[in-house]
Amino acid sequence: MVITDKESGNGSVTPIKINNAPYFRNLESLEPNGQQYYDKIINNYILQISKQSRLHNPSSLAILKEGMKIVYGRRSILFCIDVEAWEVNTKVVTELGIAIFDPRKQGNALMPNITLIHIIIKENMRRKNGRFVPEHSRNYNGKTTYILSEIEAVKFIQSLIQYYFIDIRHKRQCYLVGHDVRGDIQWMLKLGIHFPADTSSLDTQKIYAASHGMNGASLKNALRSADIPHAFLHNAGNDAYYTLVLALRLCDPQSRALSTLDKPHPILPKKKLRPNCSEGEFIDSAEALISRLYVQEYTHDEVHESNGEEV
Secondary structure, eight states: OOOTTTTOOOOOOOOOOOOSSSSHHTTTTOOOOHHHHHHHHHHHHHHHHHTGGGGHHHHHHHHHHHHHHTTTTTTTTTEEEEEEEOOOOSSEEEEEEEEEOOOTTTTTTTOOOOOEEEEEEEEGGTTOOSSSOOTTTTOSSSOOOOEEEHHHHHHHHHHHHHIIIIIITOOOOOOEETTHHHOOOOOHHHEEEEOOOOEEEEHHHHHHHHHSSTTTOOOHHHHHHHHOOOOOOOOOHHHHHHHOOOHHHTOHHHHHHTTTTTTTOOOOOOOOOOOOOOOOOSSHHHHHHHHHHSSSSSSSSHHHHTTTOOO
């Protein structure tokens, strides 16, 4: 049922109360621990990298440290949403993707447990891209693509927002994650999806730019710089997942150290590659490859620092 928001004049939907569903009831009994330990690792790492040229700016260092406290400190839920639109008329939304990292359900898991949802808007499923924007609506890397009408898709997402950003806010804060969050919020408003006015956000583009600059700060370049394998970008479900994984990588001090993410990186070349085609590099010998992978890029100090110890 559609109701009208008299104050804004925008149509909105009535969200479904989902906090009594068994899945969400179980989450209420789970809480992560060890936050003091994580804080110590963050503080040590920030001290070590503060001499990095781009991080001489106190505001850049503060952006990175705050992101680490939110993500690595296991304090908050991360809620990422992505939208794909029709290239002929960008007001027409064709896909929605959601990825949720909830620290309450991680336990001692080594691999993050991320909830993934990919939705194709039924009314627009025949409207395809491919001329200006890659057409990957059917190349979702997850399990199932759900096909919903636009009104039902909006109702579903608004119900998730109701639970994560409103119903449990007194117990655990939820952050809206995006690669240029402001643009994502504008897309949601066009669809009639509303976030609370005081919603906190985590922008992976800003966090990446804090240490690498805005030049080449696209999602694709950020993923490549962070050594995150990826495929079929411009699928809403995939983009939401990769953006969330990027947040986990950028805001994990130990992962940053092991991947030399805070070492100087050249600007990535703008090459015209085939979709999902890796760059080729000729290597003359096994010894040269060993040197390339395990000698040139890693030192004893970097591995030592990754343990969160003071040096």
